[in-house]
Amino acid sequence: MHTDLATGLVVALDIGGTKIAGALVDGEGRVRVRSRRPTPAREDAETVMAAVEDVLGELAASPLWEAADAVGIGSAGPVDAARGTVSPVNVPGWRDYPLVERVHRAAGGRPVTLVGDGVAMTAAEHWLGAARGHDNALCLVVSTGVGGGLVLGGRLHPGPTGNAGHIGHIVVELDGEPCACGGRGCVERVASGPHLARRALENG
Numbered sequence: 001m002h003t004d005l006a007t008g009l010v011v012a013l014d015i016g017g018t019k020i021a022g023a024l025v026d027g028e029g030r031v032r033v034r035s036r037r038p039t040p041a042r043e044d045a046e047t048v049m050a051a052v053e054d055v056l057g058e059l060a061a062s063p064l065w066e067a068a069d070a071v072g073i074g075s076a077g078p079v080d081a082a083r084g085t086v087s088p089v090n091v092p093g094w095r096d097y098p099l100v101e102r103v104h105r106a107a108g109g110r111p112v113t114l115v116g117d118g119v120a121m122t123a124a125e126h127w128l129g130a131a132r133g134h135d136n137a138l139c140l141v142v143s144t145g146v147g148g149g150l151v152l153g154g155r156l157h158p159g160p161t162g163n164a165g166h167i168g169h170i171v172v173e174l175d176g177e178p179c180a181c182g183g184r185g186c187v188e189r190v191a192s193g194p195h196l197a198r199r200a201l202e203n204g
């Protein structure tokens with residue numbers, strides 16, 4: 001049977017400490033259009049939002065844009081999915097930033113769903129990737145930060161605020177190096193991409 005690949009089209013946003021990636025994704029999970037900008041992570045809140053709007057604007061230039069009927073955001077955490085706000089540790093300009101409302105407006109009033117990026121990645125791995133067919137899974141992201149998400153009893157388990165499985169700020173080294181979150185010796189401070197590279201260089 002022929003399947004119309006524009007069916008079930010959604011706008012996807014991945015907001016991280018290094019890059020902001022956007023895509024139009026069809027109902028089969030295929031990426032149809034992509035856009036990407038570096039995250040101006042050291043800038044103020046509106047400058048970061050302008051980069052998100054650039055990504056959305058580039059997607060909106062596609063003829064497929066009109067067929068997309070919702071937006072899904074996976075953001076660096078912590079997020080507060082209940083309130084629609086984000087406070088990414090690695091984007092200090094955003095604290096309780098009303099990302100859902102801003103994206104809702106920038107995306108022509110489409111409904112917006114927000115979860116932590118680890119939860120979004122886990123949903124994808126459970127649907128189409130490494131955790132497919134497993135009823136219980138913990139999936140990990142190692143990037144600018146360290147995050148994760150949980151599948152329990154065959155279902156994605158985002159938790160009440162969309163952060164369940166976000167293990168990056170569990171302390172693994174008592175009196176370890178200070179972390180951007182205010183704690184010390186966090187998993188993320190030891191094992192994120194930038195910190196792995198830094199430690200490797202420092203240790204020759």
Ligand SMILES: [Zn+2]
Nearest residue numbers: 169179181186
């Ligand atoms: Zn931390």
